[in-house]
Amino acid sequence: MPAHKFPGVCPGPFKGRLPLLLTALLLLLPALCCLGACGGGRTYPGPEHPKTARSWVEIRDQQVVRQHYDYSCGAASLATILHHYYGETVAEKDVVEFWLQQRAQEQREAEPMMSFSDLQQYAATLGYRAAGLALSLDSLAQLRRPAILYLEVRGRGHFTVYRGLDQRFVHLADPSFGNQRLKVERFQQLFHTRPDPKLPGRALVLLPPQDAPPDPAHRADFMQLTPFPAAYQTLYHRAWGAPTPLVRNW
Secondary structure (H helix, E strand, O other): OOHHHOOOOOOOOOOOOHHHHHHHHHHHHHHHHHHHHHOOOOEOOOOOOOOEOOOHHHHHHOOOOOOOOOOOHHHHHHHHHHHHHOOOOOOHHHHHHHHHHHHHHOOOOOOOOOOHHHHHHHHHHOOOEEEEEEEOHHHHHOOOOOEEEEEEEOOEEEEEEEEEEOOOEEEEEEOOOEEEEEEHHHHHHHHOOOOOOOOOEEEEEEEOOOOOOOOOHHHOOOOOOOOOOHHHHHHHHHHHOOOOOOEOOO
């Protein structure tokens, strides 16, 4: 008898995938129930094991200043490092307003985005030294502090914040997409913007004022790599046929 005459059989686009989808749903059910019951970030402490549920948006945007304008990725990247790594009270709009004032005073023509020089000037107003570097992927991996990177994404310049590197991914605090992991191969395509094959990438590193306190506690967790358990990553990919939200192919 044809399959469509049996009750409960789903012909069409889900044919052959129903067992896999049901398995994925059952495995995801505890996490979904926790999110539904707890909400984003609410805590229900138990006698011994308090737990806090966080939404994907909270994980994605943790310690990232998001950009609000097409041209402000540089301002948001600088604000991310100054605020979340060095503890300064700096917002994206502070950097944007400074840039617009400087551009008016110098009577510069309209520019599509900020430059490393613009970001250096703002950092200097707070006593920070900003060093522009030409470097390779190996040199980038040796950095022990965040850096603003210049990428070319689909033919357009873009600034983002480097958080770390492992064998497979480069971890970014991106002003457009939040915390992201790019495969190393794809990252190199975006990062190699200089004609020098030995030093193909560009970065801006901020150094604190000489009288700054040594390594405050809030710096330690900024350079931790984007948390996402491998089991959930595999499950998400099988259930939805797409990479996890924190793994992006730009």
